[in-house]
Amino acid sequence: MPDFLDPMTLLGYFGAWALVGLLVVIFVESGVLFPILPGDSLLFVAGMLAAGTAALAEDGGEVINFQLWQLLVFIPIAAVLGGQAGYWIGRNLGTAMFKPDARFLKQKYLEEAHLFFEQRGPFAIVIARFVPIVRTLAPLTAGAARMSYGVFTLFNVIGALVWGIGLTLLGYWLGRFEVVQQLLEPIVIAIVVVSVLPMFIEWYKRRRAAKRAGIPAPPIETGEQA
Template sequence: MYFTDLTLATSTTLQAFSISDITDPVAVLNAFGPIALVGLLLVVFIESGVLFPVLPGDSLLFVAGLLTAAGTGAAVGEATYTGSAMSLPVLLIGVPIAAILGSQVGYFIGRFGGEKLFKPDARFLKTKYLDESHEFFEKYGPATLVLARFVPFVRTFAPVAAGAAHMNYVKFVIWNAIGAIIWGDGILLLGVWLGQIDWVRDNIDKIFIGIVLVSVLPIVWGVAKKYLSDRRANSSASA
């Protein structure tokens, strides 16, 4: 009876979910209703290497951390959280595990599927995403697996790039685990800490924008450096 009611409740909330809500962390969690915690772990697993990079990883973890203290019924910006209660100890253990497992899948996709899966005009599996991950990987080596966790899109494709490059598996597992723990638990605890501040809860949309801007800074910096380097090279060649 319990599982029947749980399935019905979850089905009802998922039916109310719109694809346009996919980048809204509160809407995503609410969509899973009574299994919001399980849904969060599923999203982390998918975004960590299963080639679906548009899910709200950073902001989702931040909100989850905030909700461990605020609880069901809490107002988060203009939205109200209606899903199940979030347990901080479970999240601190479960999120890194989900992230590690997702990246393992990504590694083996890259190892055995390689670049054949990516196309320049694809909607999600764009060649440029894999190329960016390759460049990141070549520049920072194994530490990429830690740094990439904090960069949208790159964190999804970095494990694939590592697999395609046939990175030593033991080394991959170690660095992947380090990155998953620092990223997952770090953002959760940041949400717990900042979530105690009323201004943060009331202006969560601005916080999300800030998270996105900080996340993409490494990409912007890399593109800017490459542009300036190419420009200097062209100037030297024409001199």
Template sequence: MHVLSAMPAFLDPATMLQGLGPAALGVVALIVFIESGLLFPFLPGDSLLFTTGLLHQQLQLELPVLIAVVSAAAIAGDQIGYMLGRKFGRRWFKDDARVLKTAHLDKAEEFFKRRGGRAIVLARFVPIVRTFAPLSAGIARYDYKSFTLWNVTGAVIWGTSVTLLGSWLGHYEFVANNIDAIAVIMVLISVVPWGIELLKKRRKVTVGATSGHTGEE
């Protein structure tokens, strides 16, 4: 495994997995759990899972075991997120917070309202939204049994499809020889929502400053 990426280690799946061997299973499960349930949306869930599937033979991981453990970690994380939302509501969120921004929660809640229970499944494939969707369901006091059913469905579909995609593409020489580049692309796709949010925020600040300056004149 050649690590050519200049990305921070915690964002680069190839770097994160390098030299771990079978221990990678625990690391991947922990990160999936944290991203799903402990409100850390910036962790590389999709790219890490894809890369682990791609490298599962090098890491000495059985594919069925990897899928089962990842799915279980995702289910457990979302259950925690739901419970946190049900117990604490919106009190942890602030408009100007760096991570727990009210805007992120608002988007997840709107997504949940539009799609209902299916949002739990669909959110699994949307970075940031998947972190806040179970929290939104808890805040809305969505029926727990229904939430659990959708949660299990989404986690299994996500854990299986992304892992198998990585494993399948790993059979192609081009993919196997460009793991770092592909991992970087996956991470960049995952952080696009953050970039869009940052640009919107800067635009609002710029417009506000311009309006204030015009008013003074």
């Protein structure tokens, strides 16, 4: 996978500033217009580093090791702030951000966001935390769609806590098993695959619906964004 999608490599780039770099990545991916970052796998690896079962050092450089309390406190904060920033970006710029031929902020995303929120309610903000790309676009579309700020904030906080603390603790706990330590790279790849699976399922549903309706199948959206 590309270096910027490999959490071990990405954290290694930050060196002694790994915690700050981690929080910046979480903030940006949580709603600030750059959706292609390794959020889920990054939290898992950070948890392993906090457990002391993984370490990063390049050419004899400083070993990166997080404190669990730092991760459990600061990751949710960074995730909440990123989501809030994304909401206000979407709310202030509105639908002007979304264009039919845009690479990331397509007009149909806004239309689908309305439908998505109508079907699942504001809890969609929590669900979106666990889906790459959607995790970034959900606050933007919620703001552009004028979702109530109070409602968005509540579910943004819930999603940030469940996602940020849950995946970090999962890495912290599983990282204590030797088999997990030995299979870290395949596990990271598996996390990425599982994370994007909902997008492929949605594309497949659209493809089947289009086939039944006798119209051309919609193109899968993940390829051009990867």
